[in-house]
Amino acid sequence: MTAAAAELLAVDNLGKRFGGFVALDNISLSVRRGERVGLIGPNGSGKSTLVNCICGTLQNEAGSVTFDGHPLNGASAHQRTRRGLSRTFQLPRPFASLSLADNLRIPLVYTVASRGARQSGQAIEGRCVELLREVGLDAKAKNLPRDLTQVEMRKLELARAMAAEPKLLIADESMAGLTHSEVEEILALLMRLNAQGVTIILIEHIMRAVMSFSQRLVVLVSGRKIADGDPNVVVRDPEVERAYLGQ
């Protein structure tokens, strides 16, 4: 595979401002197919803004995003999802009036079907149950999201992103507020997904999880990328230490 073919996501000199505040300052990032990338940074460093710009929730003012060889500038969020770019939200955003199974039905009927895959109602039903089983929520398929615990809500969020059959999944703080064992559960789930060929960018504050998961670590501080490389090397980078621990 050539270098260009191996590259799934290319972010070039991305810039985003909110009034006078520079949220992203010339960010460049490249993610290869099948890679597990950790994205860390203190609060307000621009991680979520970067994700929002990559996924189309926000439009970048400078630079470009190329996904799977296609430039994404100007494309709406749903078009990017249909191209294979899925995300979870920092705070789970389930469809509150729909059952768990129906929450997963949405990406199946709107994203997977848009790629030309004809699926019968029964096949969609089956796939919803299969995905819910994969995250351990099949017993609650007919429940509403309000019946779920915090970790179950995170799992539903991941299952919904998986239902879109992504090439790249961006997990935005999927483990926030979870216990040690729950973090392990989510990590195992992400590892399984990666083993199935899905490229994953993990944004997380839990360093233990990031270090065990990531093959590569990218660090943002004040909207700038200050490090990108092997996780064990990056965490010893003096600039990264300064950003996290202070002078």
Place this chain on the structure above:
Amino acid sequence: MRSDLFLLVCLIVGAAIFGAAFALGNDYYFFAGYVVLQYVVLSTAWNILGGYCGYVNFGSAAFFALGAYSTVAMYKLAPLPIPVLVIIGGIVSGIVGLCMGYLTLRLRGAFFAIATLALAVVLQTFVVNWGFVGGSRGAYIIRPEAIWPFGAYIRYLFLIMMLLAIGAITVARLIERSRLGYGFATIRDDELAAEASGVPTLRLKLIATTISGALMGMAGAPFPYYIGFLQPSSAFGLDYAVNSIAMPLIGGTTSWVGPLIGAILLGSLQQIATVTISSAVNLLIVGLLLVGFVIVAPNGIIGLVHKYIQHRPVGGVGRRRVEADATGHVP
């Protein structure tokens, strides 16, 4: 129930209602029934955008009036049969709905609601100053006294409104159970998450405003023939805007049944109040009921029924307990 079977049942019920009104031999029932059915269409149409998508539209009267005034314009140009006028009214209002959607759907919540209200004001000002359709003076529509085979013309208008109501309910039910309905529900629940799941939210909202606007326009198209004299204040009346919101809210917004129940309940109450007390108390009734429902049952009658079903113990235990209480026995 399959959609074709549902439509057949609706047609049978509609025929039964028409037959019953016919058998009573008093045309007042057709006059009153027409208004109730008109509200069934309006509230069902409102609910497609307001209930299914969560976008509150205060401009229902504008779409209704567009349908009515397109009939007046056609009456002056070339009088056409009412079913054709209904289609024209639907097309005109649908196009305006689409344009309004394109201009306003980037707004949310109160901002969207205010924009729809502004649309009604703009359109009313336009009509008031458009002499061809009567302007502020109003316009007379001379309707035939009778029409074969129904006899009095109001019976024919009632039948048209009945068919429109059946059509609106069928469309709403079809949407609710389709891919489109699921898409609308995600917009109502969380637009950002919907986009992230691949739902083309803007396109779906445009579809909703177009269908909703078209149905409201269709409800307004026969109105000049019903009222005989159309003026801006009657076509753009506050009653339409308030009722088309209040009826789905009282009935329940998540299903096609809610607006139907709300419209029948409120519409009938208003008709009864008009002949027993005064037509002036109509909006008072709506206001009081709305306040009551918002406090006691924010999810409307349908929400109350769902709550009752969910809390009812299996095997009718709850009912037996109530009976035991009533006879003085310890439950």
